[in-house]
Amino acid sequence: MKILIVEDEAKTAEYLHRGLHEQGYTVDVARTGPEGHALTLQHDYDVIVLDVMLPEMDGFAVLRAIRTHKQTPVLMLTARDRVDDRVHGLREGADDYLVKPFSFLELVARLQAVTRRGRAQESTQLRVGDLEIDLLSRKAYRAGSRLELTAKEFALLALLARREGQILSKTVIAEQVWDMNFDSNTNVVEVAIKRLRAKIDGPHERKLLHTIRGMGYVLEVRGDKEAP
Amino acid sequence: MKAAIATRLAVMFAVAALGVFSLVGFALRHVLQRELDRHQLSEVNTRLEYVGMMVARNDSAEKWQSLRSKLDALTPLDGSVRFWVMSPNPRFEYGDAPTMLRERLSTHTGGPFVIDLEGRSMKASSRSFASNGERPAVQVVTAVDSTRFLDTLNAFAGALVALSLAGVALVALLGHRIAKVGLAPLSSLSQEAQSLSPRDLSQRLRLSPLPPELADLVSSFNGALDRVQRAYAQLEGFNADVAHELRTPLANLIGQTQVALAKERTAPQLEETLQSNLEELDRLRAIVNDMLFLARADQGETALHRVQTSAAEEVSKTVEFLEVLLDEAGVSVRVEGDAHAPFERSLFRRAASNLLLNAIEHSERGAEIVVAIAQQESKVRIAVTNPGTPIPEQHLERLFDRFYRVDGARRNSRDNHGLGLSIVRAVAKMHGGTVFATSTAGGNTVGFTLADAPAARAP
Numbered sequence: 020m021k022i023l024i025v026e027d028e029a030k031t032a033e034y035l036h037r038g039l040h041e042q043g044y045t046v047d048v049a050r051t052g053p054e055g056h057a058l059t060l061q062h063d064y065d066v067i068v069l070d071v072m073l074p075e076m077d078g079f080a081v082l083r084a085i086r087t088h089k090q091t092p093v094l095m096l097t098a099r100d101r102v103d104d105r106v107h108g109l110r111e112g113a114d115d116y117l118v119k120p121f122s123f124l125e126l127v128a129r130l131q132a133v134t135r136r137g138r139a140q141e142s143t144q145l146r147v148g149d150l151e152i153d154l155l156s157r158k159a160y161r162a163g164s165r166l167e168l169t170a171k172e173f174a175l176l177a178l179l180a181r182r183e184g185q186i187l188s189k190t191v192i193a194e195q196v197w198d199m200n201f202d203s204n205t206n207v208v209e210v211a212i213k214r215l216r217a218k219i220d221g222p223h224e225r226k227l228l229h230t231i232r233g234m235g236y237v238l239e240v241r242g243d244k245e246a247p
Numbered sequence: 248m249k250a251a252i253a254t255r256l257a258v259m260f261a262v263a264a265l266g267v268f269s270l271v272g273f274a275l276r277h278v279l280q281r282e283l284d285r286h287q288l289s290e291v292n293t294r295l296e297y298v299g300m301m302v303a304r305n306d307s308a309e310k311w312q313s314l315r316s317k318l319d320a321l322t323p324l325d326g327s328v329r330f331w332v333m334s335p336n337p338r339f340e341y342g343d344a345p346t347m348l349r350e351r352l353s354t355h356t357g358g359p360f361v362i363d364l365e366g367r368s369m370k371a372s373s374r375s376f377a378s379n380g381e382r383p384a385v386q387v388v389t390a391v392d393s394t395r396f397l398d399t400l401n402a403f404a405g406a407l408v409a410l411s412l413a414g415v416a417l418v419a420l421l422g423h424r425i426a427k428v429g430l431a432p433l434s435s436l437s438q439e440a441q442s443l444s445p446r447d448l449s450q451r452l453r454l455s456p457l458p459p460e461l462a463d464l465v466s467s468f469n470g471a472l473d474r475v476q477r478a479y480a481q482l483e484g485f486n487a488d489v490a491h492e493l494r495t496p497l498a499n500l501i502g503q504t505q506v507a508l509a510k511e512r513t514a515p516q517l518e519e520t521l522q523s524n525l526e527e528l529d530r531l532r533a534i535v536n537d538m539l540f541l542a543r544a545d546q547g548e549t550a551l552h553r554v555q556t557s558a559a560e561e562v563s564k565t566v567e568f569l570e571v572l573l574d575e576a577g578v579s580v581r582v583e584g585d586a587h588a589p590f591e592r593s594l595f596r597r598a599a600s601n602l603l604l605n606a607i608e609h610s611e612r613g614a615e616i617v618v619a620i621a622q623q624e625s626k627v628r629i630a631v632t633n634p635g636t637p638i639p640e641q642h643l644e645r646l647f648d649r650f651y652r653v654d655g656a657r658r659n660s661r662d663n664h665g666l667g668l669s670i671v672r673a674v675a676k677m678h679g680g681t682v683f684a685t686s687t688a689g690g691n692t693v694g695f696t697l698a699d700a701p702a703a704r705a706p
């Protein structure tokens with residue numbers, strides 16, 4: 020996956036570069052609009068992260084220039100959270116829009132969503148360690164025994180299993196499981212995770228559902244060195 | 248620009264005076280004319296009586312001669328009084344009555360009449376006398392010149408007009424002065440208002456020496472100043488609250504980062520610090536985002552992505568989201584009624600979730616929260632009631648203020664930084680609605696309304 024970041028703010032560009040590189044992307048960084056536009060002419064990117072507030076040529080102008088020759092998915096970043104901006108960006112052909120301050124996890128999730136479009140159907144059977152999930156019959160088993168889950172708990176588990184090994188923020192979870200796409204200051208997700216954990220990890224030696232403090236939750240099989 | 252009040256009043260006084268003077272003038276002139284008429288008539292009749300007596304006594308041609316000289320003597324040289332005697336016998340005539348007069352008399356039926364003689368208008372009266380001795384029946388006519396009376400009347404009318412005009416001018420002038428004096432409190436009030444300093448919000452206009460008409464104005468003006476001062480104080484308090492809310496996480500961030508860097512740390516220790524920092528930063532982000540959201544609503548932003556939706560359905564979805572919390576708190580929710588309106592789903596859910604969280608926070612274990620949805624005229628009303636201790640009146644109206652807390656304490660500050668109900672208000676505003684809060688013994692109700700048709704700005 021090849022990604023282009025067009026961002027003039029040094030710190031932002033730096034951490035996006037490092038973070039996305041560690042996520043397995045091949046990352047190019049452009050510090051100005053014209054430079055970014057020139058890069059899109061030379062290379063074929065899978066996705067472009069484009070800041071709106073750029074010197075010389077602003078993000079909308081860059082987007083227009085790119086759209087004259089390429090249909091690469093574009094995710095725009097802005098510090099101004101105005102509906103006009105958002106509508107403007109999407110009308111010009113941006114595929115998504117993130118408002119600063121955004122969480123890095125959310126950016127990764129959005130990038131995946133933008134590039135995943137049109138992918139083949141996922142499998143209906145998921146397996147994480149000795150945890151088995153059947154998406155069709157909506158049943159889950161741990162070490163062969165059936166887990167009694169509520170509908171929402173199953174949805175939560177399915178989401179985590181589908182993104183195995185990937186940290187999911189509370190915001191993403193609330194949006195995917197409950198369709199609550201606003202920044203809610205509740206601990207609903209925390210409580211729901213706590214209950215789910217009791218059911219799937221409760222009696223088992225090896226834990227599968229992990230909390231990454233300050234970031235979110237991840238379902239994965241970890242090595243022996245894991246802290247309790 | 249409108250003319251000054253004093254000038255307007257002066258003009259109005261002048262117009263009123265003109266009306267009054269005209270009316271009185273016309274009435275006076277009419278009365279005078281009638282009096283003059285009466286006077287003239289009595290003059291004519293007195294003379295006719297007198298001459299008539301002389302004519303009646305006369306019975307011979309000899310005596311007629313002396314009557315003539317007497318009548319000559321009675322006729323003044325300027326011709327202002329005239330006598331005529333008409334008879335079938337020319338010997339018993341006097342004054343050589345003009346043909347015009349004779350013709351007039353032949354058709355005249357009685358009473359006084361007016362004749363035009365040598366260019367002057369005269370009032371005349373006639374009487375017939377039966378024959379006596381030698382003298383045949385005669386007709387006597389007396390006429391008095393009306394010109395004098397008309398002159399008097401005209402002079403009087405002229406004087407009336409002149410006096411009236413002078414009077415009107417005087418009234419206008421006096422009216423202007425009076426208005427100026429009468430309005431003096433107003434101009435002193437405006438001077439006082441001008442001297443109010445924007446720096447000192449506690450200043451007020453003085454009430455004591457004012458006439459009652461202005462006292463009302465001043466007290467409403469002072470009321471407006473009260474509100475401005477309160478709003479200003481609230482804004483200042485609000486800024487302080489924002490600073491406070493931001494200061495706590497910032498202090499944690501700086502402090503724990505400095506502590507972590509002061510000594511050599513192991514990787515897990517540093518990781519621990521970073522994680523804690525991230526939590527604080529997330530708190531800052533949440534506050535900043537909420538503040539920006541509120542600011543956008545304040546700037547008049549409206550909900551753009553409105554879709555016709557069932558309110559009950561959205562509330563149920565929100566209840567589903569909060570299910571685990573309700574379960575933990577041992578509280579149940581009942582949704583009553585339904586209404587459809589165009590609204591932005593995520594905003595609606597956000598408001599509903601904040602209201603429910605507020606209700607959960609203030610409910611005892613085992614309590615039932617009731618969400619009542621109703622269509623009210625052009626609004627959809629969503630009211631969330633939870634049983635609990637009544638909220639005093641003075642808190643109710645401020646419940647939706649940013650960072651306002653009934654108990655003054657900052658409890659639950661990690662999850663809820665005191666903007667929950669402010670956000671409900673912002674959402675209502677973005678949908679052309681309002682918020683409300685009531686408190687009874689049965690429980691506390693907090694809710695909002697949404698306009699059931701999109702505002703004019705919506706696409």
